[in-house]
Amino acid sequence: MAKGAHGSRQAAWEFFGAELKRRREEAAFTQVELGARVFVSGGYIGQFEQAIRKPQLDVAQRIDETLRTDGFFERMWRKLIKDLPFEAYFAHVAELERLATKICQFEPMLVPGLLQTPEYTRALYEVSHPFATPEYVEEQIQARMDRARILKDATRPEYWVILHEAALRVPVGDPITMAAQLDRLREMVGEHKVLIQVIPFVAGAHTRMGKMMKLMEFEDAPPAVYTEGVHWGNLLDEPGVVKQVQGSYDLLRAAALPPEASLILIKTAAEDHRRCAKST
Structure with a gap:
């Protein structure tokens, strides 16, 4: 944008x-x-x-x-x-991301939109919108890249992300696309734009296992929570609900690997995708 x-x-x-x-x-x-x-x-x-x-x-x-x-x-x-280049249910969330001082996000299956490479985003849209025109797909890719610019600003939010290991292992696009996406995650951690932790498969079942969540804090407004399903989303700011979701996020963080060990797992997954590419 x-x-x-x-x-x-x-x-x-x-x-x-x-x-x-x-x-x-x-x-x-x-x-x-x-x-x-x-x-x-x-x-x-x-x-x-x-x-x-x-x-x-x-x-x-x-x-x-x-x-x-x-x-x-x-x-x-x-x-x-x-007029916003997002689905109606997400448009307000995109505005709040820009205002947030802190974002804490959990994704069980996918790399969050703010951290995606263009190639990863393209692969997602081509799978989820198989009849979309190339022009539509390119518009969506550009909108997502524009949205991610908040992480380049001097006033960028403090951004914490917890991923399940499935988000590293389940292929989106070809193996090279996945490897490059995981490399990008490591680069962004190195640039101090995000702190990432991974919940490994060996951790077993855990709270909110299949539900993405995003908690946003603001300088002059109460915190809010966003959760999402298939073609819908809920933006919630009732204090009791926000407190419950924060508790769930704390449990997810407790189940996750420390940041350093998480980076090693991300690197290992990227190498596995590259080996897969060479063998095909």
């Missing part, structure tokens, strides 16, 4: 917030009063008005109902989300 495009979209969200504040004040609601009517805190209304956070669709719809704005906020929300 071009930097200008991001700036334009942020300006649109700032307009969304300014309009929310103007219309809330015209209706003589405080932030707390409006929040109570749309089932969020008054602090969240303030963050929406400052474009720190973006409301989810159901919240925008309830704002329209409460302020009697004839669908204005829903229409604007849909327009801004539609």
